[in-house]
Amino acid sequence: MKKFFQWSAGIIFSFSVLFFSGLVYAANYMPNIYDVNDAGDCEFSLFPFSVINKEYDKNCFFQKDINKSSLKVKSCLKFLNVFPIKTVYVNVTPKHKVVPCGTPFGVKIYSKGVMITNIADVNTGFSVKSPAKDAGLKKGDVITGVDGQEVNSNDELEKIINKSKEKSLTLDVIRENKTEKIEVSPVKSDDDKEYRLGMWVRDSSSGIGTLTFCNKENGMFAGLGHGICDIDTGEIIPCGAGDVVQASITDVNKSSPGIPGELRGCITSQQPMGEIYTNDNTGIYGGLKDFSPGGEEVDVCLKQNVKKGPAYIISTLEGEKPEYYDINIDSINYNVNIPTKNIKISITDKRLMEKTGGIVQGMSGSPIMQDGKLVGAVTHVLVNNPSKGYGIFAETMLTNSNNVFNSAHKKNS
Numbered sequence: 320m321k322k323f324f325q326w327s328a329g330i331i332f333s334f335s336v337l338f339f340s341g342l343v344y345a346a347n348y349m350p351n352i353y354d355v356n357d358a359g360d361c362e363f364s365l366f367p368f369s370v371i372n373k374e375y376d377k378n379c380f381f382q383k384d385i386n387k388s389s390l391k392v393k394s395c396l397k398f399l400n401v402f403p404i405k406t407v408y409v410n411v412t413p414k415h416k417v418v419p420c421g422t423p424f425g426v427k428i429y430s431k432g433v434m435i436t437n438i439a440d441v442n443t444g445f446s447v448k449s450p451a452k453d454a455g456l457k458k459g460d461v462i463t464g465v466d467g468q469e470v471n472s473n474d475e476l477e478k479i480i481n482k483s484k485e486k487s488l489t490l491d492v493i494r495e496n497k498t499e500k501i502e503v504s505p506v507k508s509d510d511d512k513e514y515r516l517g518m519w520v521r522d523s524s525s526g527i528g529t530l531t532f533c534n535k536e537n538g539m540f541a542g543l544g545h546g547i548c549d550i551d552t553g554e555i556i557p558c559g560a561g562d563v564v565q566a567s568i569t570d571v572n573k574s575s576p577g578i579p580g581e582l583r584g585c586i587t588s589q590q591p592m593g594e595i596y597t598n599d600n601t602g603i604y605g606g607l608k609d610f611s612p613g614g615e616e617v618d619v620c621l622k623q624n625v626k627k628g629p630a631y632i633i634s635t636l637e638g639e640k641p642e643y644y645d646i647n648i649d650s651i652n653y654n655v656n657i658p659t660k661n662i663k664i665s666i667t668d669k670r671l672m673e674k675t676g677g678i679v680q681g682m683s684g685s686p687i688m689q690d691g692k693l694v695g696a697v698t699h700v701l702v703n704n705p706s707k708g709y710g711i712f713a714e715t716m717l718t719n720s721n722n723v724f725n726s727a728h729k730k731n732s
Contacts, residue, residue, distance in 0.1 A: 349368060349653055352407065353621075353622075354412045356413065361411070364400075365653060367399050368404075370397075370407060372392050372394035372409065391410055392409040392411070417534045418532060418615070419532050420532055421634050422635055422639060422641055423527055423568050424542065425525070426562075427524075427562050428560075428561035429560045430461065432463035432470060434552060435457065435462070437518065438451050438456065440517055441515045441517045453503075454501050456490075456492070459494070459549075459553075461492065462491065463492070480516060481514045485507070488503055489502055527566050527584045528681065529635070529682060530542045531544060531684045532713070538606050539605070539606060539607070539724050540604070540606070541604050542684045543683050543698075544696035545683060546598050563594075563605065565587045565639070566585065566587055567584055567585055569583055571675055573675055574677045574700065576703050579679060579702055580677075591608055592608055597723045602716055604719060618693070620713060625662065625689065625695065627647075627648050627650060629689075631645050632646055632697060633685060636675065650662075650663045651663075661710070662710035663707070664687065664707065664710055676705055680700075683697055687710050696713065
């Protein structure tokens with residue numbers, strides 16, 4: 320009898336942990352807003368969660384008053400289809416179509432301001448100083464202005480510093496999305512007789528990636544599925560301006576466990592085919608110029624309709640011609656805090672494994688297709704097992720692309 324009670328207590332404890340873990344996870348990480356294309360689809364399962372509206376429960380454990388007047392249906396997210404967790408909203412929207420690409424493209428991005436990539440010392444002849452360090456400047460800080468004057472390049476910053484000589488300067492610095500004003504005084508370097516702050520900066524970055532989709536309706540493109548980061552700081556480069564150009568894949572450096580490979584390519588035309596508007600954590604977005612995407616338009620799959628099972632990616636491993644490669648969607652995670660890792664995939668195509676050893680750098684942005692719809696884009700590789708990786712929901716990229724378009728349109732109007 321004693322063992323029976325111990326066994327029962329263990330089951331109750333385990334269920335309690337599962338129950339409360341599910342509540343906390345859903346309350347903090349599950350989306351508050353969902354789109355559907357048909358009013359009849361307003362209820363759906365996200366096992367072990369579900370969205371219910373016919374039996375909406377106002378006594379959700381985590382009630383949130385979300386002011387979304389344009390959203391149509393106030394609903395409830397439930398755990399195990401029974402326990403109400405929080406208020407969510409379901410919006411009935413028309414289907415969106417895009418052209419999936421999978422083609423390589425070259426990227427040239429100029430930062431908004433200049434990013435500090437490292438802090439250094441300056442030899443003054445009498446001592447070694449670092450004005451930047453003494454002022455509290457850090458690696459990853461972005462300098463957007465000096466004494467009220469806008470700065471967008473290394474040359475501009477260097478000229479201002481040398482003109483001021485040892486006069487104190489007030490820098491406008493972006494750190495963790497907040498703007499600060501920092502006072503710093505240059506010192507004269509004994510090595511080249513120039514005035515220095517004791518830091519390395521970068522104002523641009525370039526590389527090759529994969530185009531995810533083009534939207535014929537508004538002329539937008541989306542690529543990469545993750546942001547372009549500075550190679551030294553790991554921070555996303557704030558976009559001031561940038562272009563995308565056509566590129567071709569020339570070679571593949573295969574992946575192996577612990578060593579990610581990469582696609583190597585070259586620029587085939589200096590004529591911009593598009594202008595970059597935004598570089599954020601979900602990809603790069605911009606408008607097309609002298610480029611007309613080929614291929615047929617397909618529906619963008621909504622996140623709740625992505626399912627585990629067979630799928631394929633579109634990627635280019637040679638030249639400029641994309642090909643289809645089989646994969647499997649292993650699991651789906653709706654966590655809104657990690658949008659670039661919502662889809663976990665495995666490469667099942669033997670041709671791809673022979674050519675690349677799995678997912679390689681440069682494949683980021685490769686469209687993920689399932690049942691004739693665009694469901695996502697490749698974003699990351701599991702370094703210790705390159706046959707597996709992650710992807711972002713296509714719905715996320717489309718939403719962000721439309722938001723960028725609307726923002727750019729407002730600025731120009």
